[in-house]
Amino acid sequence: xxxxxxxxxxxxxxxxxxxxxxxxxxxxxxxxxxxxxxxxxxxxxxxxxxxxxxxxxxxxxxxxxxxxxxxxxxxxxxxxxxxxxxxxxxxxxxxxxxxxxxxxxxxxxxxxxxxxxxxxxxxxxxxxxxxxxxxxxxxxxxxxxxxxxxxxxxxxxxxxxxxxxxxxxxxxxxxxxxx
Numbered sequence: 710x711x712x713x714x715x716x717x718x719x720x721x722x723x724x725x726x727x728x729x730x731x732x733x734x735x736x737x738x739x740x741x742x743x744x745x746x747x748x749x750x751x752x753x754x755x756x757x758x759x760x761x762x763x764x765x766x767x768x769x770x771x772x773x774x775x776x777x778x779x780x781x782x783x784x785x786x787x788x789x790x791x792x793x794x795x796x797x798x799x800x801x802x803x804x805x806x807x808x809x810x811x812x813x814x815x816x817x818x819x820x821x822x823x824x825x826x827x828x829x830x831x832x833x834x835x836x837x838x839x840x841x842x843x844x845x846x847x848x849x850x851x852x853x854x855x856x857x858x859x860x861x862x863x864x865x866x867x868x869x870x871x872x873x874x875x876x877x878x879x880x881x882x883x884x885x886x887x888x
Contacts, residue, residue, distance in 0.1 A: 711770055712746035718762045718769075719744075733757055752795035752802045752867070766793060766866040792860060793867040794827060797842040797875070803829040808854055809838055819885045821874055823850040842873035845886060849873075 719729055719740075726740040733740070733754050742748035750758065759766050770793075791804040805827030813820050821843035830837040844850040849872040860868045879885040 710746065711749065712744050714769060715758065716744040718758075718764070722762065732761060749802075751800060752793070755802070756867075790861070792857065792865065794841060794857070794870065796827075796839060797870055797873050798840045801839065803827065803839060805829050805839070805841075807836070808857065809836075810850060810854075813884075819879075821876055821884065821886055822846050825850060825853060825870075825873075842870050843876045843884070843886075844872060845874045 719726070726737045726744070730737045730740045733750070735750075735754070739748065739750075743750055755766060755769065759769050762769070791806045793802060793804050795802045807828035809826040809828065811824040811826060813822055813824070816822055823844040823846075825841045825844065826838040827841050828836045828838050842853070844853065853870060853872040856871065857868050875887040876884045877887055
């Protein structure tokens with residue numbers, strides 16, 4: 710589990726919760742919550758932890774210990790069918806293996822044209838799709854999807870969305886691109 714892995718890495722390095730909290734720019738209580746499993750850091754904090762402890766995101770989030778670079782490469786290739794992405798809509802981070810588009814119905818000039826959804830699981834009820842980001846044009850959406858697929862084919866553990874647009878609510882059901 711991530712919580713146990715974080716605590717182990719911190720203690721191996723001889724770093725206190727207070728010192729780690731300063732590195733991540735969070736409270737010591739946040740580190741305590743990460744370590745007892747009641748809270749999880751956002752994607753940005755995971756990247757900082759990964760670099761600080763000199764471990765991959767796979768190693769940080771998975772309970773696997775890699776003895777050498779050969780083992781790491783094998784696991785990286787096996788796990789390349791999923792990629793870690795932070796949603797620009799709700800900030801949640803998950804590993805996705807499939808992507809779906811959703812067109813905006815009745816699009817107006819101030820609306821985004823497409824939404825990217827990522828599938829992170831499947832159950833009896835169907836795919837669990839998570840809204841990842843809005844796109845001003847279909848072309849922007851297609852560039853993003855192409856970049857994600859390329860990152861997955863290279864076996865990368867994580868991907869940062871690049872071509873999305875920020876939106877704000879306008880009324881009860883309407884959205885507007887923030888320019």
